[in-house]
Amino acid sequence: MEAADKPKKRQRMSVVCLNCKTRKIKCDKKRPACSNCVKCNVGHLCEYEPPHWVTRASMSSASNAIQAIAQQIEPNGTPLPALMPPISAPLAPFPETVNSPPRTASSDNAADAQMEVKEELMRLRAQIQSLQSSVVGSHELNTDTVDFYELYNALHTKRSSMEEHKPLCSVTHYKKDQFSAVLSGYFNLCCALFKAKYGDLKKKQESQKTRLDASLTEFLYLLGERESPEVVEVVSKFIQERMPKNDQNNNISFLLPNKHTKGTDTILSHVQSLLPTLGVIKLYLNRFYQFIYPYFPFVDKKVLNERIFTLLRAQDDESAVSIVIDDKFDMLSLAQLLIILRMVHIAQPSCTKDVVLKQNPISAELIGSAVTIISLFKITRKTKLSVIQTLILLRLYLLYAPEDGDGSELTQSQTLFAMIVQSAYAIGLNRDASNHPQMDFDKDLSNLWRRVWYGILDIDRVISTLAGHICCIQNLHSYNVEFPIVDETDSLIDREVTEEYRRSEPLLKMYYDLSNMVNNLANSPRVCDLLDLLNRMEVYVNINYSLETMQPLVESTSDAADVTNFINSKRFLHQFQVYSFKLAVYQSLTLHYESLEYQDPKKSREFLVKNLEAAQNVTNIACKFLMNQYNNYVDSDHKFYLNRFIENVFQRAMNTLICLLIRLYHASDLMSRSIGNNSEALVGEITELTFRIASGVNVLVQNTLGTKYYQAFKTSLKYKFYIRSLRSEGYKCIRDTIEFIDDKFLDDPAARLTMLLRIDLTLGTSTALKQLDSMNYLITSSREFLLQVKNIVSGFDILEDKSLSNEQVIWEPSFKQLSLNEIRGVQTVDDATLLRGLGVGEFLPREVEQTSNSLNLGQLLTVNGPVRFDDLFKTNEEYDDWLSRL
Incomplete structure (x- = not known):
């Protein structure tokens, strides 16, 4: 026997049950269930750790066990009475049962008993399915190590500050992802060209108190929405809420x-x-x-x-x-x-x-x-x-x-x-x-x-x-x-x-463990350890914070309604939290195996699927939440607690959709030139679905969170520009950005580097386009894999809302779906009262030149004459309009 096959020494197993071990309480070690688990009504979930040298039973046996239970419960389609109340929490009873006697089959009517059994069975099946999906393809553990600080420049420097973008934040994914980085550079290049023509919007008089940062003005100018009445209303509200930056x-x-x-x-x-x-x-x-x-x-x-x-x-x-x-x-x-x-x-x-x-x-x-x-x-x-x-x-x-x-x-x-x-x-x-x-x-x-x-x-x-x-x-x-x-x-x-x-x-x-694994600079974490931790999180949340077993508010007394709101809000919080971690880790692993240094198309596809599935699940939950479909569980007075976490998880899901959309347009571009497999039609179908999802989700977030939170408003405008650019230009916006840098600064490396730094983009030599061509794993994917991606994408519930997921919605001005009264309803007050003490007068934007659609790179290079490239490296006079005057 080889040394690797020999069991490790001192393979001691825990003699207490896993539930008691997690809770750190004394266990009486009774079999098949200890007294603590029996007392908490989870005796059937009491498990003891098997010896480390014993091969764990396959998940199929667990499925067979569940099926056997189902057959015993419903042998002839007639359910038996409930044997126990539904699981609330294996580690602690849910507090809604604290002041009520435990329910039994004798005290409940037959309908309640039948419902309890079915709910319990559904929960068990869901847990088994979750565990099954977590071990699919993992018969051989992925022992690769991942340095989360690789593949990007973490340090971001500005004139006023320095910041290191941490490994799992959304900005980092745009830096790691070569495709998304170029798309972000495309926007920054458009901004630079715009300022070279019309003036630097960031230039302000020292004595001027500004309530609006320049990045928002750039978005509104490039989107051609600076005079939309609805946008004016929302921007006015945020300006009124803000104190001047230099106050x-x-x-x-x-x-x-x-x-x-x-x-x-x-x-x-x-x-x-x-x-x-x-x-x-x-x-x-x-x-x-x-x-x-x-x-x-x-x-x-x-x-x-x-x-x-x-x-x-x-x-x-x-x-x-x-x-x-x-x-x-x-x-x-x-x-x-x-x-x-x-x-x-x-x-x-x-x-x-x-x-x-x-x-x-x-x-x-x-x-x-x-x-x-x-x-x-x-x-x-x-x-x-x-x-x-x-x-x-x-x-x-x-x-x-x-x-x-x-x-x-x-x-x-x-x-x-x-x-x-x-x-x-x-x-x-x-x-x-x-x-x-x-x-x-x-x-x-x-x-x-x-x-x-x-x-x-x-x-x-x-x-x-x-x-x-x-x-x-x-x-x-x-x-x-x-x-x-x-x-x-x-x-x-x-x-x-x-x-x-x-x-x-x-x-x-x-x-805490996940944070330490990601930030372990001495010893990079193993992929299998990361996945195991995410699976343990998911199992714990699905048992202790399941959305399936939430208690509706209508079943709560008036005194207990706030308690029910609190419990349900915490369930949503941890569901969103775990999905945020999954999206961040899966996205990082997808980019890791896509990179030229660690390229492995098979593993890239594996984690793309995991990432899309997580994005689909959390987007469906979050969209229902914003559409008030969970009002029976969390009323409007308690929703504020979750808003910023929903905003964060939407941002991660949108990153996943944008990253996929870029690669789909790239794959179509390559396939049109007979490069890669012959699945251009299927890729086109996936592209259409992804575009509709990204558009609908962004409009929903903009019309709900974007009218209340300044950061959500800005982020929605950024995604709107990205989606519009990809829809109108396709992969051309990526190719044009790289070719522009190479062509205009070919003989001046110093100016080229200055330009790259100005638009916050890091590119290699002129072979960057070829490198991107070699990184896109979609062009070598099988038809079966593309059908799997299409199936996942088709599962986004927002596709069923035709008013949000349609072609026109992304081209309409922001907040066009909302009336001014609805927008003002978010404000809830008259301007004069809210601005008490701020010394701000009435907001009256004056007429300026309008554009009906977004400005793209080609328009910025040709409109009103050719651009002077020397202007890209200096500050021009301020462009005077209502935004800059604010």
Whole structure:
């Protein structure tokens, strides 16, 4: 026997069941099911780890077992009574059953019993199918290693900053993907040519306060939509929400001592002018505690209310408030109030029936005032719990802020969060409250201590890993904090929040593991280990956060409705999170095996299929969510929590569709020249389907999230330009970009390099087109594989919506499907009220030249005479129009 075939020494197997091992609780090791699993009604899922040298049973045997169960349950088409309630969570019972007695066959009618059995059987079949799909083709483990930092230049430098694009973020995929990189370069080249002709839109007078960044103006000019009434309406709303970029209140200036900080009296006077009446503030606080607090329980409701209504003085609820500060740290409570008011305002759905809140909007200036208040404290030198609470609220506001957001990858505030983590360690939040005598006697304070720590841990695992960042909390042994203590005095929602901490702990650990694997610079991860981790995530989520077993809101009592909303929202969150990871990893692996260094067409096709399947599944879920088809499970008041995560997952899915679309147009181009296989007609059919999907998804996102979030609006315009360019030019836009660089700067390497840097594109020699030709694995794919791709693409549900997935929709102006009243309904307020204190006048764009369609490279090279290429390397006079004047 060869050495490789010999079993490893000390092959010790775990003697406890896998469920107890995951939960880290004592197991009595009973067979066939331990007492803990039996108690949780999951005895049939109690499993023990087999010896490592034993070959695992094939998945077909599991399928046969399920079929046998089905035959026993329905031998003659008549189901037997239910033997047990449906699985809710193998590691912890779902909280909706906490206050109700366990259901049995004797207490339920025959219809309920039949439904329970069928649901249980469907769940088991789905789990087996998921496990089967995860091991297809993996009889030989893929032991290849992948360096996620290869194949692209991670460092992005600008005049004002430097940023390293992490391995799993969407921008990185555009850099790694040679096809998409050229398409992105095509857009940047069009922008450069446009500015060479019409002036640099980024050039501003130093004293001018701008509310619009130049990248958006470039999109609108190139799309020919700068005068569309609907676009004007949406852009106006975002401008009104934003503070000027160079406004002193728009910067987080508290990281260093600010010598120019306003005096306390000046701050209070300004805040008082922005605050609504006391009665309106009470309505906002009530809404915060009901709809936002369950997701971010970082304050003590009783203590915060006492402090706030001690600070605020008013004759009655209809009177304006005055602020009385007795202690310096009362200012922190005031800052928390300002952030909370603004968060409640942006979280309101456009369809809210609360007329009072509609008539009393909260300006973004309150956030600037909160930042100014925080700058009064030397938080870089010392901190306390109330400071950390305020900073966490600010961090979360930046995540959901409609005017700027936290970037397309949700990580622009990561530096601030790192400071929050270090502050938490500094005051000992990483140790349980029972270790600190000052708070051990106070249950509420102890539980707050624990909730703040677990909230920080949750943000770290969810947000950091979403962009492939390394987690800020690295050492798993550096903290030891118990879960909040629950007793009969706690509300239903407080109990569920604690239960969610328990339920999500194993999953957050998997997020942490994925982040570390991707960012392991010393030892690159193996492909099989990455796939195994993704499969374990999927299995855990499908069991503990399944969408199939969500409880409808109509089945909840009025008191339990918010609990049901919370549970269902968490299910959606982790479903989106896992799909985001799958899309990011599968896309990276597809590009890895497509690259010339590691080219393996078979594996490229394998991961393309996985990537498309993940994109199809998550897009179908997210589209239904945005189309309000899940309103029976999550009502409009709770949807804000998921919006930014849906935006992120849509961006990853759109990247997958755009990448496929480029390769399809490329394959058609090659096949038309008799290169590759003879499947041009089939490729054309797939191209048509993919184009309709990408167009429909982009329009849906633009008309829902794009009217509320500035980042979503910008991203939708980018994808619209890409889709239009590919539709009108096909692969020609890729070829023209490369040929333009080669032809115009053939004899001037320095100018060529300057141009490449200007459009953020890295190309090799003039053989770049030949390299792309050799990388496209679609031209060598079998007809069977192309039919498989077509079958997956045909499964996107948005194709059934003819109003979204049609040829015309991508050529219409943005938001054409929405009325101005609908767009204004998202705004919910009149401009003058919202702009209180900003000093912005009425928005009246003046007439400028319009274009009916997008500008392409050819038009930019010929319209109004030939371009002067010297102008590509210098700044021209500002082009005066309504966008640049903003």
